[in-house]
Each structure stands twice: as C-alpha cells, then as structure tokens.
Amino acid sequence: xxxxxxxxxxxxxVLLYGCIGEIIxxxxxxxxxxxxxxxxxxxxxxxxxxxxxxxxxxxxxNASWILLILISLLFSMAFAAALGSIYxxxxxxxxxxxxxxxxxxxxFGGGATNFIMSFVDRTYxxxxxxxxxxxxxxxxxxxxxxxxxxxxGIYVYLAIAVAVVCSIVLNRTRVGLHxxxxxxxxxxxxxxxxxxVLYKYVAIISGSAIAGIGGFYxxxxxxxxxxxxxxxxxxxxxxxxxxxxxxxxxxxVAIFGAFLFGACFIVAFVxxxxxxxxxxxxxxxxxxxxxxxxxxxSIRKKREHQPPxxxxxPYFREDR
Amino acid sequence: xKKQTVxxxxxxxxxxxxxxxxxxxxxxxxxxGEILSILxxxxxxKTTLMxxxxxxxxxxxxxxxIRGEEVSIRSPKDAFHYNIGMIHQHFKLIDVFxxxxxxxxxxxxxxxxxxxxxxxxxxEMSEKYGFHIDLDxxxxxxSVSEKQTVEIxxxxxxxxxxxxxxxxxxxxxxxxxxxxxxxxxxxxxxGKSVIIITHKLNEVMEISDRVTVLRKGEHIKTVxxxxxxxxxxxxxxVGQKVTLNIDRPMPENPELRLEVEGLSLMGSEGHxxxxxxxxxxxxxxILGIAGIAGTGQRExxxxxxxxxxxxxxxxxxxxxxxxxxxxxxxxxxxRVMELAGSGMLRYADGRDFxxxxxxxxxxxxxxxxxxxxxxxxxxxxxxxxNLREKxxxxxxxLGVRFSFVPEDRLGMGLVANMDITDNMMLRSYxxxxxAFVDRKTPEELANDIIESLQVVTPDVHTPVRRLSGGNIQxxxxxxxxxAGPRVLMAAYPVxxxxxxxxxxxxxxxxxxxxxxxxxxxxxxxxxxLLSLCDRILVLAGGKVMGTVDARKAKKEEIGLMMMGxxxxxxxxxxxxxx
Numbered sequence: 001x002x003x004x005x006x007x008x009x010x011x012x013x014v015l016l017y018g019c020i021g022e023i024i025x026x027x028x029x030x031x032x033x034x035x036x037x038x039x040x041x042x043x044x045x046x047x048x049x050x051x052x053x054x055x056x057x058x059x060x061x062n063a064s065w066i067l068l069i070l071i072s073l074l075f076s077m078a079f080a081a082a083l084g085s086i087y088x089x090x091x092x093x094x095x096x097x098x099x100x101x102x103x104x105x106x107x108f109g110g111g112a113t114n115f116i117m118s119f120v121d122r123t124y125x126x127x128x129x130x131x132x133x134x135x136x137x138x139x140x141x142x143x144x145x146x147x148x149x150x151x152x153g154i155y156v157y158l159a160i161a162v163a164v165v166c167s168i169v170l171n172r173t174r175v176g177l178h179x180x181x182x183x184x185x186x187x188x189x190x191x192x193x194x195x196x197v198l199y200k201y202v203a204i205i206s207g208s209a210i211a212g213i214g215g216f217y218x219x220x221x222x223x224x225x226x227x228x229x230x231x232x233x234x235x236x237x238x239x240x241x242x243x244x245x246x247x248x249x250x251x252x253v254a255i256f257g258a259f260l261f262g263a264c265f266i267v268a269f270v271x272x273x274x275x276x277x278x279x280x281x282x283x284x285x286x287x288x289x290x291x292x293x294x295x296x297x298s299i300r301k302k303r304e305h306q307p308p309x310x311x312x313x314p315y316f317r318e319d320r
Numbered sequence: 321x322k323k324q325t326v327x328x329x330x331x332x333x334x335x336x337x338x339x340x341x342x343x344x345x346x347x348x349x350x351x352x353g354e355i356l357s358i359l360x361x362x363x364x365x366k367t368t369l370m371x372x373x374x375x376x377x378x379x380x381x382x383x384x385x386i387r388g389e390e391v392s393i394r395s396p397k398d399a400f401h402y403n404i405g406m407i408h409q410h411f412k413l414i415d416v417f418x419x420x421x422x423x424x425x426x427x428x429x430x431x432x433x434x435x436x437x438x439x440x441x442x443x444e445m446s447e448k449y450g451f452h453i454d455l456d457x458x459x460x461x462x463s464v465s466e467k468q469t470v471e472i473x474x475x476x477x478x479x480x481x482x483x484x485x486x487x488x489x490x491x492x493x494x495x496x497x498x499x500x501x502x503x504x505x506x507x508x509x510x511g512k513s514v515i516i517i518t519h520k521l522n523e524v525m526e527i528s529d530r531v532t533v534l535r536k537g538e539h540i541k542t543v544x545x546x547x548x549x550x551x552x553x554x555x556x557x558v559g560q561k562v563t564l565n566i567d568r569p570m571p572e573n574p575e576l577r578l579e580v581e582g583l584s585l586m587g588s589e590g591h592x593x594x595x596x597x598x599x600x601x602x603x604x605x606i607l608g609i610a611g612i613a614g615t616g617q618r619e620x621x622x623x624x625x626x627x628x629x630x631x632x633x634x635x636x637x638x639x640x641x642x643x644x645x646x647x648x649x650x651x652x653x654x655r656v657m658e659l660a661g662s663g664m665l666r667y668a669d670g671r672d673f674x675x676x677x678x679x680x681x682x683x684x685x686x687x688x689x690x691x692x693x694x695x696x697x698x699x700x701x702x703x704x705x706n707l708r709e710k711x712x713x714x715x716x717x718l719g720v721r722f723s724f725v726p727e728d729r730l731g732m733g734l735v736a737n738m739d740i741t742d743n744m745m746l747r748s749y750x751x752x753x754x755a756f757v758d759r760k761t762p763e764e765l766a767n768d769i770i771e772s773l774q775v776v777t778p779d780v781h782t783p784v785r786r787l788s789g790g791n792i793q794x795x796x797x798x799x800x801x802x803a804g805p806r807v808l809m810a811a812y813p814v815x816x817x818x819x820x821x822x823x824x825x826x827x828x829x830x831x832x833x834x835x836x837x838x839x840x841x842x843x844x845x846x847x848x849l850l851s852l853c854d855r856i857l858v859l860a861g862g863k864v865m866g867t868v869d870a871r872k873a874k875k876e877e878i879g880l881m882m883m884g885x886x887x888x889x890x891x892x893x894x895x896x897x898x
Contacts (some may be wrong), residue, residue, distance in 0.1 A: 172433070173433050174428070176422075177417075177421060177424070177425055177433070178425060178426070180414075180417075181414055181417070181425045181426075184413065184414040184415070184416060184417070185413075185414050187412055188412035188413060188414055188425075189425065189426070190374070190395075190396055191374070191394050191396045191406070191408070191412045192396065192412070192425045192426030192474075193395070193397035193400050193426040193427075193478075194425065194426045227759075244805040290401070301588070303415060303416050303460050304416055306416075309414075309415065309416075317376065
C-alpha cells in the first residue's frame with residue numbers, strides 16, 4: 001500500500017509541474033499545447049546539466065546534493081523556457097494560431113529531446129538519480145504514513161510549494177489580478193495600462209520553465225536516471241493539460257487533482273492479476289474524468305469555472 | 321473669466337491603410353470644467369479621434385497639447401499619466417471580476433495590493449459624485465447602466481481630469497440617462513472636463529456646453545450649444561438639408577398575418593423571460609415594440625422565428641393563399657396531402673381536391689405532383705399555419721415568408737468574415753438541385769443592394785466586418801427584404817447608425833409596409849417609434865403592458881408602461897384625476 005501512495009505522489013508531482021505551468025500560461029490567455037514537448041525539453045536540459053556536472057567530478061561519490069539539485073533545476077528550466085519563448089514569440093508577437101503552434105512545439109520538443117539524449121553522457125545517471133531522489137535526512141528510517149509524507153526527494157515538495165505560491169500570486173496579488181485580466185480580456189487590460197505583451201511573455205516563459213521541471217523529475221527521480229525515449233513524458237504532458245481543466249484552473253486544487261490523476265495512473269500497475277487490456281482501460285480514467293468535469297461545468301455554466309475568456313485568441317491593439 | 325484649455329489637438333490626421341482616412345487635419349480644444357460634445361455620423365471618425373487621446377491609436381500627423389505642453393500618447397498607460405480616461409462603447413470590463421477588482425486593475429498606488437483601502441477610497445468618491453455602486457458584485461451580474469458606472473468610477477479612480485464617453489446613452493433607459501447626466505454635471509462642477517461622443521441631437525442640446533461637429537473625418541465647426549439648435553447641428557452633421565419627418569401612410573386593408581397567444585418562455589436561470597405575451601400583427605402596418613433594454617424583445621422575436629423552445633402559447637401564421645395555386649416551392653408532398661385531408665384545396669373548376677379520383681381511389685404520387693406543378697390545385701381559404709415547436713428551417717419549408725433582422729448583426733445576422741455575396745447565400749444556399757451552389761444570383765443581388773442602398777464598400781468581395789455599422793446593417797436589411805417577406809421582424813435595426821442610414825432603414829420599413837408586409841419593429845428611441853409605427857406594444861419584465869395607437873399615444877404614457885405600469889392602470893388614473 002505504501003508503495004502505491006509513494007508512486008502515486010511521484011506521478012502526481014510530474015503532472016503538478018506540468019499543470020501549474022499550463023495554468024499560468026492559460027491565465028495569460030494562451031492555450032499552450034506545446035507543454036508535452038516543453039516538458040521533454042526540460043528533461044533534456046536537466047539531464048545535460050547533470051551529465052556536465054558529474055563529468056567534472058573525479059568520482060560520483062563526491063557529488064554535492066545541493067549543487068546537483070541547483071544545476072539540474074537551472075538547466076531544465078532554462079531549456080524548457082527556451083522552447084517556451086519560441087512559443088511565446090510565435091503566438092504573442094507574430095500572433096500565430098496557438099493550437100497549431102503548440103502542437104508543432106510538442107513535436108519539435110519530443111524530437112529534440114531524443115536527439116539531445118542520444119549524445120548526453122549517461123554514465124553517472126544512476127548515482128545522480130539516487131542522490132536527487134534521496135529523501136530528507138530525518139525521513140530515512142520512516143515507514144508507513146511517515147514515508148508516504150516525508151519520504152520523497154526535494155522536487156516533490158518544491159512542486160507543492162510552487163502550486164501554493166502560484167495560487168497566492170494569482171488570487172491575492174496585484175500581479176495575479178493583472179495576469180488574470182490579461183487572460184480574460186487583453187483589450188481591457190491594455191486600456192487599464194497593463195503591459196499585455198510583457199505579462200504574456202513572462203507568464204508563458206515562466207510557465208514553461210515550471211512545466212520543464214516535471215519531465216526532468218520523472219527521469220531523474222522517479223525512474224532514477226534510466227532513459228528510453230520522450231514518449232512517456234509527452235503522455236504525461238497531455239495528462240497535465242487535461243488536469244488543468246479538471247481542477248478548473250485553480251493551482252491549489254491542482255495539488256489534489258494531480259494526486260488523484262497520479263493514483264488513477266498508478267493503480268493499473270499495482271492491482272495484481274489484471275490483463276493488459278484491463279490495465280489500459282484503467283489508465284484512461286483520468287481522461288474520462290476530465291471529460292465528465294468538462295460536461296458538468298459547461299452544464300452548470302458558473303462563470304468562475306469557465307476557462308479564461310480570451311483563451312486561444314490573439315490580441316492586437318489596433319485590430320478593428 | 322476665460323476657462324483654461326486642458327487639451328488641444330492640432331492638425332490631427334489618422335489613416336488606416338493607404339485608402340481610408342479616418343481623421344483629416346482635425347483641430348479641437350477642450351477646456352477645464354466644460355462638457356464638450358463631439359457630434360457626427362457613424363464612421364465620421366469621432367471615436368478614432370478620441371482613441372488617439374486614449375492611447376489606443378497614434379496619430380499619423382499633428383500634435384496633441386496637454387495644458388500647453390506637447391505630448392505623445394503612445395498607450396492607454398500614457399493617457400492615464402496625462403489624466404485622460406475613456407469609457408468605450410463596448411465596456412472594457414472583466415466579467416468574472418468584481419466591480420472593485422475592475423476599478424483597481426492597472427493601478428500601482430502604494431505598491432502593495434490592498435483592496436480594502438481601495439474600496440474605501442472608491443466609496444468616498446462615489447458619495448462625492450452620487451454614484452450607486454455595489455463593489456463586490458461581479459460584472460456579469462450587472463445591468464448595462466451599472467457597468468457604465470463602474471467604467472466611470474474606474475476612470476475617476478485613476479485620477480482622470482478629462483473623461484471621454486463614447487456613445488454613453490445608447491443602451492440606457494431615459495431615467496438612467498438622467499442619472500448619468502446628473503453625474504456628469506457634478507463632475508463639471510468639480511472642475512473636470514467631459515467629452516461626449518454622440519449622434520443624438522437632443523442630448524447634445526441638453527448636456528453640453530460646446531459642440532464640435534465632425535463630418536467624414538474632418539472638423540466642420542465648433543459652436544456654443546446656447547447659440548445653436550438641433551436643425552442647424554443636423555445640417556452640419558450630414559452636410560445637406562435633412563428632413564426629420566418620417567413618412568407614415570395609414571395602413572391599407574390590414575389583414576391578420578401573425579397571431580401570438582399566451583406565449584411564455586423560460587430562461588436558463590429558471591425565470592420567465594416572456595410571460596403570457598399575446599398580440600396580433602397585420603399586413604400593411606408597422607407594429608412597434610417598446611421597452612427598456614433586455615425586457616424580452618429579443619426573446620419574443622426569436623421565439624416567433626422558431627429559435628426557442630416555448631413553455632406555452634401559440635404562434636399562428638395566416639398565409640394569404642385564398643384562390644392561389646399551391647406550389648412545391650417549399651412545401652413537401654406530405655404537407656399537400658395534409659391540406660387535402662383537411663379540405664383546404666380545390667381544382668380550378670371548384671371541385672374539392674382530396675388526393676383521390678372520382679371513384680375514391682387514391683391518386684398516385686406522380687399524378688398529384690404533376691397536378692401541383694401544373695398549377696391546377698388551389699387553396700380554398702387562407703392557409704393557417706401553427707408555428708409552435710417548428711425550427712426555422714421547417715417554418716421556411718411550410719412556405720412562411722419571415723424575414724428577421726436580429727439585434728446582433730454580426731452574430732446572428734451575418735457572418736463577419738464572409739463577403740457580401742456569401743452572406744447573401746446564407747438565405748439561398750438550399751436552392752437548386754445541383755451539388756454546386758449558385759453563386760451568380762447572390763452576387764447580382766449583392767450588387768443590387770450595394771447600388772440601391774448605397775452601401776459603401778470596395779466591392780462585393782469585401783468581408784462584411786470591414787464595413788461600418790451602417791453599411792453592415794444595410795446589407796442585412798437589404799438581404800432580408802430581398803427575400804420578399806410577408807412578416808418582417810427587425811430588432812433595433814438603427815442601433816449605432818447615423819441619421820442618414822437610419823432614415824434609409826425607416827424608409828425601407830415603410831416601403832415594406834406599403835407592400836402589405838406585416839412589419840414588427842423593436843426600437844429604443846421613443847420619438848422614432850411614435851413617428852414610424854402604427855401601433856406600439858409595450859413590454860416590461862417580459863409581460864405586455866398594453867398596446868397603444870402610435871398616432872395618439874403620449875411619450876410619457878409609454879415611458880410609464882416601460883417602467884411596468886399596465887395601460888389599464890394609467891387609463892384608470894387619468895379617469896380618476898379628471
């Protein structure tokens with residue numbers, strides 16, 4: 001049972017990073033379907049960072065936990081942000097269709113990641129993965145409930161912290177108010193003197209950076225540095241986008257939503273004696289739940305539960 | 321004492337693309353503590369000119385001076401910096417935010433975000449100018465007038481000294497307009513400058529100190545309101561003498577065309593949008609529908625057109641078919657048999673057509689089809705058609721000739737991104753049996769409409785969204801009239817149109833009336849309703865307050881009914897006071 005909860009929380013963490021990143025982006029009025037590709041890119045960046053850092057060491061035992069975390073964080077965020085800024089440039093400044101741009105970014109991100117990973121030196125991924133996923137010092141000897149709550153690597157707690165901070169920023173601060181205004185009605189925000197373009201860029205790029213961490217976390221922490229291809233991370237990316245709808249664009253709700261999705265995903269692997277057909281059906285649950293939530297919210301029509309009003313629409317001030 | 325000049329525009333020119341000149345060498349000035357009206361027809365560049373003060377557009381030529389200093393307003397933010405606030409025609413508010421949140425967005429006072437102290441400041445200001453505002457109400461729950469109040473407070477909260485209002489009275493009731501004008505006067509007393517963009521002459525006369533008239537992007541003249549009159553302003557506005565009278569012939573042989581009985585419609589929130597509405601419309605007359613905005617006019621027309629699922633009630637159409645041959649133009653074979661069954665049809669020689677031959681043997685489908693197509697079968701009486709629970713398509717297939725000019729021109733009436741020809745085809749795409757649509761006829765129709773209604777457009781292939789409001793409306797009304805309706809329903813057909821376009825539309829409606837069409841006209845300007853219509857039905861809260869004779873009714877009477885007093889009660893009161 002413990003292993004089920006621990007795994008569910010791990011998957012939830014991957015989804016939570018992606019989901020928070022997408023929420024921030026969507027709050028600025030941009031539906032970023034490039035999130036799966038951006039999460040892949042974050043993976044590639046983080047892995048490259050780990051590889052470069054480990055390469056400078058004489059022996060993997062000398063690796064510093066804090067340096068490894070910081071470098072991998074920095075690299076994964078930077079790579080994801082770089083891809084995110086291409087999306088931002090295309091959709092904000094050049095006003096390309098957001099859906100098509102997003103899909104292109106996803107395809108590109110997946111391919112680029114496979115390419116980068118093909119030459120990254122993965123010799124020390126195993127010890128690095130162990131170090132990154134090592135739990136907090138006092139939690140080493142816990143079991144049962146203690147292990148479920150405290151037995152994770154730092155990245156899990158960082159995800160929750162990001163979600164909480166994001167929720168506070170969106171709902172309690174002027175910046176959050178302005179960002180929501182940009183996503184609801186850029187013309188209004190513009191007329192109110194808010195720098196719409198700046199807000200959009202910052203939201204898209206920072207959202208991408210956050211999403212990027214998710215992919216890296218999956219590779220380095222959850223599966224401890226083994227690598228096959230970008231497809232799994234892409235799948236998580238789509239699930240993260242579905243999660244955004246499921247939690248009705250609320251970052252604090254996303255913490256629980258992500259756990260639920262993670263549990264749905266992992267339950268298929270822990271139930272003994274089921275066929276692969278049954279497993280695939282169970283893995284579809286999150287998507288079914290998302291569709292149900294979409295139907296319910298659109299029936300209830302409560303305005304607060306709708307997506308940002310200008311989601312997906314380009315904004316040009318002098319458009320008549 | 322001479323008033324201080326706050327804003328001066330010198331030689332402003334603004335172009336859109338190479339060919340469209342929105343403003344040409346315009347110079348105006350605004351003084352402290354005055355209300356200035358910018359008057360002009362639609363598309364004359366009033367809004368564009370003011371948008372350059374608000375930082376939405378940037379002038380191509382000319383200079384803007386604020387308190388004598390030359391400035392460059394590149395964004396709305398710059399406009400706030402110079403204390404200019406603009407209230408746009410389409411409110412720039414965020415629906416899911418509260419009034420208070422909408423008011424504070426974009427401000428940066430004190431650095432920290434403190435909505436409580438902001439609310440206190442807003443309350444103080446509201447008392448000073450006499451606003452009524454609920455700061456915690458979400459915008460989507462507000463009426464138009466409340467939203468406008470939020471917009472004004474928003475501008476003042478940012479410290480606006482110059483307030484620009486774009487067509488502020490277009491959607492308000494007379495009472496709300498009075499309240500708005502009181503607020504504006506209070507602002508004038510406090511030394512603020514107010515600029516009102518409008519094309520309503522009576523309001524110009526009532527509220528403003530000076531009037532600037534624009535025509536086709538050029539500044540015609542600025543005059544003191546006290547030294548002019550409506551007629552003179554109207555002449556300046558349109559550049560030629562216009563008559564403000566609408567031709568209204570008496571209805572000739574009015575025939576019952578449409579009957580609505582006990583119609584009720586439930587809204588999505590579970591309250592009645594229309595409550596037991598009954599009325600009749602006659603061919604050859606214009607029935608006006610008056611009421612404050614959003615009191616069920618739109619829903620009523622849409623219900624008749626078959627766009628809603630009715631709670632109860634009947635809609636009956638009387639098709640003047642007596643002694644006319646039945647055709648397959650729209651009717652299905654089943655409908656012909658149904659009519660035959662109810663004894664509605666006869667042969668030219670007077671024998672009943674029952675779908676059977678003399679021996680009582682049913683005729684073959686082919687024979688009947690042949691007879692109908694040869695025009696051998698006639699109606700005995702006018703056809704009575706029940707329209708309840710019919711879709712617009714079914715209604716059309718029954719041969720009911722409805723035309724509907726909806727309130728929402730570019731939403732329901734026309735497709736904004738399609739050109740004029742394609743929009744004509746929305747009504748004709750089902751014609752013909754070929755797999756390919758006929759584009760030639762609609763294009764001819766489009767050219768006809770452009771010519772006869774003087775639609776200003778580069779050509780028939782211009783997307784309608786590029787046209788100005790008046791021209792869009794001409795295209796829509798032109799198409800609906802070209803369909804040869806027997807019932808023409810028009811909701812706010814002149815909303816946002818200038819005087820000339822408005823009169824074109826009024827004349828079109830009157831022409832239809834002369835042709836025996838039953839015209840149903842939903843209007844907002846009582847003066848127009850009183851001088852255009854034959855009878856006026858007044859709605860309030862989804863209920864019929866009464867129907868009055870437009871030639872005899874008084875404006876005050878209709879005003880009272882719009883506010884929810886039934887006609888009978890008004891008559892009783894008048895009887896009592898006599």
